[in-house]
Amino acid sequence: MERVVLIGAGRLAFHLGQALKSAEFNLMGLYNRTADNGKELAEALDADLYLSYTEIPKDADWYIIAVSDSAIAEVSHQLQGVNGMVTHTSGSVDLDALQQHAKRGVFYPLQTFSRRKAVRFQDIPMLVEGVDPETEEMLVGAAARISHRVERIDSQQRQYLHLSAVFACNFSNHMYAIAEMLMRSRGMKFDLLHPLIVETTEKALEKGPYSVQTGPAVRRDQSTLDKHVTLLEQHNWAELYKLISESIQQNTP
Amino acid sequence: MERVVLIGAGRLAFHLGQALKSAEFNLMGLYNRTADNGKELAEALDADLYLSYTEIPKDADWYIIAVSDSAIAEVSHQLQGVNGMVTHTSGSVDLDALQQHAKRGVFYPLQTFSRRKAVRFQDIPMLVEGVDPETEEMLVGAAARISHRVERIDSQQRQYLHLSAVFACNFSNHMYAIAEMLMRSRGMKFDLLHPLIVETTEKALEKGPYSVQTGPAVRRDQSTLDKHVTLLEQHNWAELYKLISESIQQNTP
Numbered sequence: 001m002e003r004v005v006l007i008g009a010g011r012l013a014f015h016l017g018q019a020l021k022s023a024e025f026n027l028m029g030l031y032n033r034t035a036d037n038g039k040e041l042a043e044a045l046d047a048d049l050y051l052s053y054t055e056i057p058k059d060a061d062w063y064i065i066a067v068s069d070s071a072i073a074e075v076s077h078q079l080q081g082v083n084g085m086v087t088h089t090s091g092s093v094d095l096d097a098l099q100q101h102a103k104r105g106v107f108y109p110l111q112t113f114s115r116r117k118a119v120r121f122q123d124i125p126m127l128v129e130g131v132d133p134e135t136e137e138m139l140v141g142a143a144a145r146i147s148h149r150v151e152r153i154d155s156q157q158r159q160y161l162h163l164s165a166v167f168a169c170n171f172s173n174h175m176y177a178i179a180e181m182l183m184r185s186r187g188m189k190f191d192l193l194h195p196l197i198v199e200t201t202e203k204a205l206e207k208g209p210y211s212v213q214t215g216p217a218v219r220r221d222q223s224t225l226d227k228h229v230t231l232l233e234q235h236n237w238a239e240l241y242k243l244i245s246e247s248i249q250q251n252t253p
Numbered sequence: 254m255e256r257v258v259l260i261g262a263g264r265l266a267f268h269l270g271q272a273l274k275s276a277e278f279n280l281m282g283l284y285n286r287t288a289d290n291g292k293e294l295a296e297a298l299d300a301d302l303y304l305s306y307t308e309i310p311k312d313a314d315w316y317i318i319a320v321s322d323s324a325i326a327e328v329s330h331q332l333q334g335v336n337g338m339v340t341h342t343s344g345s346v347d348l349d350a351l352q353q354h355a356k357r358g359v360f361y362p363l364q365t366f367s368r369r370k371a372v373r374f375q376d377i378p379m380l381v382e383g384v385d386p387e388t389e390e391m392l393v394g395a396a397a398r399i400s401h402r403v404e405r406i407d408s409q410q411r412q413y414l415h416l417s418a419v420f421a422c423n424f425s426n427h428m429y430a431i432a433e434m435l436m437r438s439r440g441m442k443f444d445l446l447h448p449l450i451v452e453t454t455e456k457a458l459e460k461g462p463y464s465v466q467t468g469p470a471v472r473r474d475q476s477t478l479d480k481h482v483t484l485l486e487q488h489n490w491a492e493l494y495k496l497i498s499e500s501i502q503q504n505t506p
Contacts, residue, residue: 069477092477110445112452112467125445153441160439163481164432168446169453170468174501177462179417181504182474186413188406192363192378192457195422199455200422201363205447209430214365215423224322224345228351228416236503247493250425251434 002026003084006047006054007075008066009037010088011113016066016146017045019121023145031056059243060084060131064107069093076100091162094155095129105139108158109147112169113178125149127158160226178237185235211253217245218252255279256337258309259300260328261319262290265342269399270298271321272374276398284309305396306331313337317360321345329353338388339449345417347408348382358383358392361411362400365422378402380411431490438488464506470498471505 004015004025009032021027029048032038042049050056056063058081065075065088072088079086086097086101091108098104106129111119129138129152130136136152143150153161175199180190203212216224225245232238257278259270262285274280282301285291295302303309311334318328318341325341329351332339339354344361351357359382364372378401379396382405383389389405396403406414429450433443456465469477478498485491 019298069474083274091277094424109450110284112456114456120392123448124344125448127445136482149445151445157439157441159480159484160435161441161445163484164435164441165446165449166468166481167428167435168432168450170466170470170501171497172428172450173453173457173462173466174497174504175420175428176424177504178500180461180463182417182420186410188410188414188417190461191458192380192414193418194406195376195378196418196446197421197425197454197458198362200426201450202366203367204426204429205450208433208443209426210433213423213426213430215419217423227345227412228419231412231416237500240500242492244424244427246433247490248423250489251430 003028003060004064005029005031005060006045006061006064007031007067007079008159009041010066010068011115012068012109014041015113015119016064016089017047017107017122019043019146021045025142025145028057028060056082058082062087064089065098072097085138087139090156091127091165095131096155101205103131103135104154105135106158107139107143110161110165121146124149125151125152127151127161129154129158133169152241213248213252215248217248220249256281256283256312256314258284258313258316258337259298259319260284260316260332261293263319263321264368265362266319268292268372268374269317269342269362270294270300272399274298275374276463278395278398281310281313282308294466295407309335311335313342316341318351325350338391340392344411344418348384349408356388359408359411360392360396363414363418364469374399375401376474378404380404380406380414382407382411435488463504466501466505470501473502489504 006013006025025043027047029050030042031050038049061084063079063082063084063086065072067075069090069092072093074201080100084105086098086107087107089107096108108127110125124147126147128143129137130139130197183190229238229241232241256278259266263378280298280300282303283291283295284303291302314337316332316335316337318325320328322343322345327344333353338356339351340358340360342360348359361380363378363380377400379400381392381396384390393403436443482491482494485494
């Protein structure tokens with residue numbers, strides 16, 4: 001499984017393409033709808049650039065669809081007639097989205113990518129799923145060439161993983177954002193909290209977040225909880241504060 | 254302002270005492286209700302140990318109350334008759350809790366402390382409040398000897414800061430804990446998410462969390478939001494998911 005065609009030239013394609021090239025995969029070419037991003041990445045990867053689906057060779061061993069979730073089905077359809085393995089790279093799209101293809105799979109790097117920021121791909125968990133044992137075996141082997149953390153998970157587990165990432169990343173970021181807004185409303189800068197956030201996050205990653213929960217909710221410090229709800233009534237977060245505090249109290253070690 | 258008496262021998266007293274000693278304050282003695290923790294810390298600080306309030310000298314320049322929030326009023330009462338400055342170290346207790354004392358203030362290090370883990374006190378924001386400009390000036394000066402980040406904030410700002418810390422630390426930790434529980438329910442380990450959490454937190458601290466929010470809520474990806482709510486109905490977090498997603502949508506740059 002060597003001759004690879006990459007579809008897409010977004011942030012994920014950008015970093016994944018470079019990881020594959022470093023691992024000495026044979027990147028035949030890159031498809032992108034538009035020349036702008038495509039050209040830069042094709043040059044970086046020393047690969048051909050295809051700007052229409054008809055240009056994509058039918059005889060590659062592996063087609064990697066690295067486009068936005070909503071475009072995956074359309075790309076899969078356009079790839080009809082190829083014989084190689086076809087995989088998407090999404091955390092939230094089912095394997096069945098590729099059902100036109102006999103050898104289908106998922107090749108999902110669990111990380112968020114910025115165009116300008118380098119990543120150590122070796123440290124990124126690669127989560128793979130194949131339609132059959134043979135396909136899955138090939139994907140595990142390919143993933144192991146670019147990352148030292150490879151796991152097989154099925155589509156249902158991947159749904160849960162994506163949901164978990166929403167809590168752990170998007171929602172925890174929103175908790176920071178609420179803190180930032182509250183502080184700003186009283187003339188304080190968010191970066192006062194940086195050392196505390198760094199310390200708390202380190203502890204959660206080291207010991208597991210469930211076991212290190214602190215704060216007024218877990219202490220059942222009702223007078224502080226009441227004071228906070230009163231402060232929040234002039235903002236929009238009193239209900240949210242109560243619901244999260246209750247969830248903490250219901251999930252205490 | 255040199256001769257200092259420290260009240261308490263918990264984690265905060267442990268780290269603050271050592272920072273004060275390193276900054277060459279004259280730590281006369283340490284009061285603690287019980288000998289166990291008190292003895293160890295008094296020895297480490299080369300200070301006398303007082304086990305009853307009557308032993309506490311009346312002529313110290315500064316009394317630092319580093320006990321749990323609920324014990325501050327009682328300690329303040331027991332210190333009646335001293336002439337030096339009296340401060341507590343709490344993020345959530347009003348300055349008025351020390352109203353028996355003419356020279357009262359707050360000396361609040363914004364960090365969470367573990368007994369075994371060393372901290373660089375220099376990096377911890379010191380938030381001070383004095384009952385009058387002279388007291389506040391003395392506290393700013395003292396704080397600057399142990400930390401390079403000193404700010405004056407009043408009791409109302411400190412309430413907001415404490416509330417913000419609950420969101421930024423306790424609540425974001427609970428978001429991690431929910432992720433951990435969801436993953437465990439499907440046979441996956443939380444540490445798969447570590448690289449993603451590290452990256453997301455770094456970005457939030459570097460650019461400000463409000464401006465870097467990502468995820469299905471901010472993208473208004475209704476089909477993913479619906480799918481997630483359906484998954485969560487068998488757990489207890491469907492309402493929480495909806496409420497946080499709405500708050501993200503209402504607070505989008």
